[in-house]
Amino acid sequence: MTSEKQNELKELALRVREHIVRLSTDGGCFTGASLSCADLLVYLYADFLNVRPDNLQDPERDYLFLSKGHDVPALYGVFAELGFIPKERLDNHLKTSDSIYWHPNRNVPGVEFHSGSLGHLPSVAMGVALDARLRGQDQKVIVITGDGELNEGTCWEAVLVASAHKLNNLTFVVDRNHFQANIATEELIPLEPLAPKFEAFGAEVRRIDGHDFVALEEAFQALPFSDTKPSVIICDTVRGKGLPSIERRADRWFCNFSSDEVVELLKELHSQEATTLTSETLTVR
Template sequence: MTLQELKVQAVQTRKALLSMIYHAKTGHTGGALSSADIMTALFFHVLKLDPSNPFWEERDYFILSKGHCVEGYLAVLAERGFFPPEELETFSRFKSRLIGHPNNKIPGIEMNTGALGHGLSISVGMAIGLKKDRKTNRVFTLMGDGEQAEGSVWEAAMAAGHYKLDNLVAIIDRNHLQISGSTEDVMSLEPLAARWESFGWEVKEIDGNAMDEVVQALTSTPLKPEKPTLIIAHTIKGKGVKAMENVASWHHGVPNKGLYEEAMAAFTRLEEELRNAKL
């Protein structure tokens, strides 16, 4: 997709995930919205994949470590053609395979995730295996910033640096909020970039809600040969819905009818503006 098309698609991703949450009456709204630009760029521009053959041996691998924000993941998989978009209407319903965390019974999902701190460890193992098999596939993982308090993240970070995994790209959705408040109040993370660099990673900080920066960063990996890449994507929790932006309580929440209709109308207007914009 072109940059303009990716911006439009990101709005459609937000519309789809908000609709899922509203109709299911459950979901992790804030983080799904903050990471929608990243998810859109990955699945519509960056990852090497084949929706008609999800287990294609040459594919890039993606692990959603912050698995509670599955709504955006499901939205991009459906739109990309891994399963029919109509199935999104079954999200969190009885007997649906579209549940509140990634489920590897769904095409395009490699691993069941959501116990925070596990995604990077899984990704490091995949990247080591690919190196040993002399394959050129890449591994991408998206983590939350609250997740950085998990010790297993740093064990995996140490291993990735040690094994010089330049086929591994980790992204942190740095929206500065977690379920119980500010990340810096709950467990201070800064200086975050310096900490990752000390573990042997090459680090780049970007505006994770600016599609041009997201695409430029993700298509420039590895940032340095023989080093794993970390992208710290500074985002806004609840991005796109003004009443939700930078509000910790929207980590998990369902909009009422009025807020939902207002948000969807705003997304529709933005979508039209982007379609009509001249680059």
């Protein structure tokens, strides 16, 4: 990946994080978890997947399922920046007049399937991958899970079935931010060693830094990792990435900030990027 491309993706990720922060008021959203997967979603939609605003009805497009649906502010931000939805539509967050709320809804262009109840979409993605295989299509199917979500047995059942059917067109991606809601995963139900668990269920696994665009490109461009197995990419991430004041904090899973706090958080976000804010950037919509 060229340095120019890295900078483009970093700038896009910064704008997505701005949207996440702005959605964290007037009712709030799952801020910390959304910030952890912003870079991942930016890379997938901006550089990897064959999914665009103009091909959403094409049955041969690629598919991404956001199983950890509470991260949808990051998805909204990506969609707004890439033209799936007007940026102004984000102003409707939590309003009864729209479907922009705490979990994905198919009334938002680009959302493939409703999610919110954890553990459901790995099986949905597995079914879509199997359907593509039966149709002789070769599109990519990606499903993003949370690490705490892996406590749901349906996640592992999906990996088992995908392995049984040799679905190498299916990739499970784990946003490994080491928190489940308001507790560290290893304090509740320890997941480590995580990669060997997936391998035991029949998947081929790689583990990377989920905030490193070069590492993301190297991993995803290497797909499928096996001709006969589903792939798993474990992305080590930081809850609240980009805002040191809330990073790695168990109490910053869901946030509902005041307008003044949002302004300060936007300043903090940009200070991390050594970027000068304009008055327009600081506007709380």
